[in-house]
Amino acid sequence: MQIISCTKKFHIEDKTAVAIGKFDGIHLGHQKLLSHILDKKDKGMKAAIFTFDPSPAVFFSNISKKQAGAKVFDDKRNDEHKMMISQLLTKEEKRRKFEELGIDILVEFPMDEETAHISPEDCVRNILHDQMNAAYIAAGDDLSYGYKGKGDFALLNKLAPELGYRTHAIKKLQMFGRNISSSFIKEEIQKAEMERAAELLGEKYYVGGLVEHGKRLGRTIGFPTVNILPPDEKCLPPFGVYFSEVRIEGQKYHGMTNIGVRPTVSDNNRVSVETFIYDFDGDLYGKYLEIALLTFHRKEQRFSGVDALKAQMDHDLEAGRNFFSRD
Template sequence: MRIISKHEEFNIKDKTAIAIGKFDGIHLGHRELLSRIVDKKKDGLKSVIFTFDPSPEEFFMGKKMPQLFTRDEKRRAFEKLGIDILVEFPLNEVTAATHPEDFVRRILVKELGAKFIAAGSDVSFGDKGKGDSALLESLKDELDYELCIIDKVQVDGEEVSSTRVRNAVADGEMLLTERLLGDKYSVSGTVQQGNRIGRTIGVPTVNIHPEMYKLLPPYGVYSSIVVIDGAEYKGMTNIGRKPTISEKERVGVETYIYDFDEDVYGKFIEVRLGAFVRPEMKFESIDALKAQIKRDLDAANI
């Protein structure tokens, strides 16, 4: 997958199918957009994601926001879903002030070769977000592109949105989160050296430290699936600070992998979270912790 993050690189020579969006969480609505542009590959069009970096919310509010998908996680997800080109439009005071019609004419059509454009019904772009689906509709015949506007996808009678996904994650409702995303919510990273307490009590674990602004569910224990080198393993994951060991422990994602005893230090892994098992707890002793872990393993190994 080609990644374009500088405006001077906006020179795609191929004809393209472009999906426009914030894509702060790749939920069912986003997947519908992606399926439309990937389907156009059969007609010889390159599939292109057009998103913003930083996100409009971060740019206009002037602060980092908790992320459902980190930049690296989004890149890996888009590539896995068959996207050819990812445009991370550099949002700054100059580019944010682009006239909406100029945005369509110059950027989408002239520089990025759009022959097919897919967007949500609430799409906004250009100066003060004035560009919308009506503008895209009004220009499609003149600029010779096909337009596909996607209505909001609904789950349980409510619209699927990144805000709804964020709320579900924040509440620890991982099964609802999975339904909204169309996939398990995951945390990824490189396996770090831990304090090795798990090995001393017969429960060896792998540890990763999520990026600072990664949105995490409430501290506690979750069933999980761990992806290592493309293979999936059943696991049990604790998210938190390990209060029994140290009150100052950095927030981490620590996973016991069932029937697994390989050295994976330094490897990149993905931890896909399942059902909530219990909240994080502080125990009186290591023996009490060990006994609870054994109960957790039985509970999570569904």
């Protein structure tokens, strides 16, 4: 997959089928949209994604916080800001997912003050037509783009005959009585409703990353673990223990994952995703893993010491074996 990032100056020679969106999470609605551009590969077009980096929502949320200032940005607004900038998929996870799906070209167009002031018509003419070489454009039916988000599908359709592309507006999918959206999925994750989040996503929610070196305390008490340090923007569920699916180089294993700051054995408040892998023995340091969170087991808690922690982990591991035996 070709990635065009950190530049506004590019030109794609091949005709493209372009999907426009934020694609945070690549949920069922996104997958429906992507299927339309992937189908065009059979007609000689390159399947291309156009997205902004950072997303407009994150960009303008950061500006609002900066303008408001720390003194007047209260706890409620801080929570709203954190929700706004949190991501279901990090940039690296998103890139891996697009490549896995068969996307040919990913454009991560820089979002800044200059970009925010591009007129809607210039977005279509200069970027989608001239630079992206779009022959087909698909997006959600609530599409907005250009200065103050004034661009819409009506403008796309108006310019289509002149510029020689076709359009397709994708209607929102619904589930549980609501439109499927990234914000809806984030709400479910923040409530530790991992099964419901998986239904909305069309796959299990996961945290991907390279295995980091830790204190290796788990190995000394009989519970060797692998540790991933997620970036601050990664949307995480409440701190606690989750039963998980661990993906290692195409293989899947059962796991038990603690998300949190490990209050019994650490005082640095660094959030980690620490996983015990059932029936696995091997060195994974530096390797890329995906930890899919299947179900919530219990909240993270501080124990009186390592012995009490070990006793609880024995209980958790047995509960996990019972959980996985039901598969």
